[in-house]
Amino acid sequence: MLMASISPSNFTHTCLSDKTPISPNLLLSSCSVNFQFQPHNSQLRRCGAVRTSSEGRRSTEPYGAELLRKPVISPALEEEEEEEDGEDENGGGEDEETMIDWEEQILRDTVPLVNFVRMILHSGKYKSGDRLSTEHERTIVERLLPYHPEYELKIGSGIDYITVGYHPDFEMSRCLFIVRKDGEMVDFSYWKCIKGLIRKNYPLYADTFIFQHFKKPIRKDLR
Numbered sequence: 001m002l003m004a005s006i007s008p009s010n011f012t013h014t015c016l017s018d019k020t021p022i023s024p025n026l027l028l029s030s031c032s033v034n035f036q037f038q039p040h041n042s043q044l045r046r047c048g049a050v051r052t053s054s055e056g057r058r059s060t061e062p063y064g065a066e067l068l069r070k071p072v073i074s075p076a077l078e079e080e081e082e083e084e085d086g087e088d089e090n091g092g093g094e095d096e097e098t099m100i101d102w103e104e105q106i107l108r109d110t111v112p113l114v115n116f117v118r119m120i121l122h123s124g125k126y127k128s129g130d131r132l133s134t135e136h137e138r139t140i141v142e143r144l145l146p147y148h149p150e151y152e153l154k155i156g157s158g159i160d161y162i163t164v165g166y167h168p169d170f171e172m173s174r175c176l177f178i179v180r181k182d183g184e185m186v187d188f189s190y191w192k193c194i195k196g197l198i199r200k201n202y203p204l205y206a207d208t209f210i211f212q213h214f215k216k217p218i219r220k221d222l223r
Helices: 075-089 093-122 134-147 151-155 190-201 206-213
Strands: 031-036 046-051 159-166 174-180 185-188
Touching (some): 093 134, 093 174, 093 206, 134 190, 151 174, 185 190
Antiparallel strands (some): 031 046, 159 174, 174 185
């Protein structure tokens, strides 16, 4: 076996195949090139590059092994990636928080009204046919009734006063009634008023809020 060793100093003036000298300006790192020949064959059989250390010693580490190493990530980069992952897992924290804020705002606007109507209907303060007090009637007329989807149809000839009574179709259910100026009495659902208020004041969040918080009651005859 024949081995030829070429060092950087004389490599710049040696040709590989066509005797053309290589430019002396070419910078080469420390290396050694081995040409191995079989005794019975003059053709080049194998060429291998052996990596050496900066001191000229042969490195025991395989060539290109650094490409297989796990990359070293700086702590700052790791923190950045963790923050990004956290945002992705949360699905956009800002949107979710905004939705929660709107939900709380809707509850603050509607829960007091719901409790107010329930007090009128179920506290025993008013018997069936009793006219509401001036203050209670004003609250119903100004803050609740205008949001009913059939407001104009309900008030008809005009509101004389608001009273409490039993629903004509559901004997055990008490509800609010409008006594019109022409003497006719018509019931109205305060729940429809609450939903109308939400749709009017919070159109972007109304459907989601109503779906989550308003459950349709099950009729006794369908149980």
